[in-house]
Amino acid sequence: MKQILITLTLVVLSSILIETAFAQVTATQSVSLTVNTVYKIATSGNPGALTVTTGSAGTDALTSVSDNSTSYSITQNFGNTVKITANLDAALSAGYTLQLNLASSKGTSAGSVDISNATSGSAVNVVTAIAKGADASQAIGYTFSALASAGTLASTSKTVTLTLTN
Amino acid sequence: MNNNAPIFDIPMLHTKHCYQNLQLRRMIFLKRFFLFAIAVFFFFCGTERTYAQVYGSASHTITVVVNTITMVSVSSGTVSMTITGTGVIAGQNQMTVANSATSLLWGVNSSLKKITAQTNLVAPLFAMKLLAVSPTQGTAAPEITLSTTATDLLTNIGRSKGSCTLQYTGVALASQGTGTDSHTITFTVAAQ
Structure with missing residues (x-):
């Protein structure tokens, strides 16, 4: 009888000790968050047709036309030396000029830049020193001009590529 | 014969x-x-x-005792998240990534308790938010931003066992650049 009592007591005490030993009021978890380099640039759409329709008598340069209907947005976390370059899919013929002007609140705009002869191998800077962060809905301005001596130009579509690069 | x-x-x-x-x-x-x-x-x-x-x-007399038992654990000890640019919208500074792959599990046989969460990272580069989703017991607190101060994640946990999904959301601003934060998150069952 005494042995049974001692045994039972030991069992109960062991259970209590075990439960107390494994009692846990905290748990931990390792959580890592990595942010990779992100470059994003997008345009709002296509500008309208740029059609030269008039000029001044006695002047070879016809009256230029502009379009400021589109915009671009960027997001980048790479650094503060990021820039935007622009180029056409193919150069314009001589006597026709396409200028591009990108506004910027995070970088330095180059103003109106002639992109008439800028192709993929010779892209030109239009915004430089863009700081990390986002710049939304910045205006894109196009100005198209032509010389009377260059003659007429049938409707021609050009693809303008804006590249966010470092 | x-x-x-x-x-x-x-x-x-x-x-x-x-x-x-x-x-x-x-x-x-x-x-x-x-x-x-x-x-x-x-x-x-x-x-x-x-x-x-x-x-x-x-x-003879047998004495049985049930001590205060409080258990809390996670379904996995590691969570890894990466912001790669996928889903990032040009023009938006804020970039996010979410993970709901792990769960928190607990068991309590004493009076009303709560579960708090905190990180060991004193100065994280990016914000790490946490939400207890669909708790089987108790009340989930609104999404918290983890800091070194213990913040309520779940309240009103009585004598029960339960679980919830841990929904982490990493928030980074493009203006903050790149980098990695390694948190050790501690979940604590505390008196309410």
Whole structure:
């Protein structure tokens, strides 16, 4: 009888000790968050047709036309030396000029830049020193001009590529 | 007729017959005795069971104790998240990534408790938010931004076992650049 009592007591005490030993009021978890380099640039759409329709008598340069209907947005976390370059899919013929002007609140705009002869191998800077962060809905301005001596130009579509690069 | 047959043939046959009779009777007797013995045995067994005598008794006291038990654990010790640019919209500074792959599990047998969460990272580069989703017991607090101060994640946990999904959301601003934060998140069951 005494042995049974001692045994039972030991069992109960062991259970209590075990439960107390494994009692846990905290748990931990390792959580890592990595942010990779992100470059994003997008345009709002296509500008309208740029059609030269008039000029001044006695002047070879016809009256230029502009379009400021589109915009671009960027997001980048790479650094503060990021820039935007622009180029056409193919150069314009001589006597026709396409200028591009990108506004910027995070970088330095180059103003109106002639992109008439800028192709993929010779892209030109239009915004430089863009700081990390986002710049939304910045205006894109196009100005198209032509010389009377260059003659007429049938409707021609050009693809303008804006590249966010470092 | 065989003249060589012994003259005591007849008495010999008689003796043999008597001997067989005796053996038969002995076997019958033994069989009956055996059956009687079995009957007596079962009779006494039944009697003992019916009229068992109590010659003494004893009792003892058993003490059982259930201590306060509080358990909390996570389904996996590691969570990894990466903002790669997928899903990032140009023009938006904020970039996010979410993970709901792990769960928090708990068991409490004492009075009302809550579960808090905190990180060991004193100065994280990016914000790490946490929300207890679909708790089976208790009330989920609104999404918290993890800091080194313990913040309520779940409240009103009574005597119960339960679980919830841990929804982490990493928030980075593009203007913050790149980098990695390694948090050790501690979940604590505390008195409410």
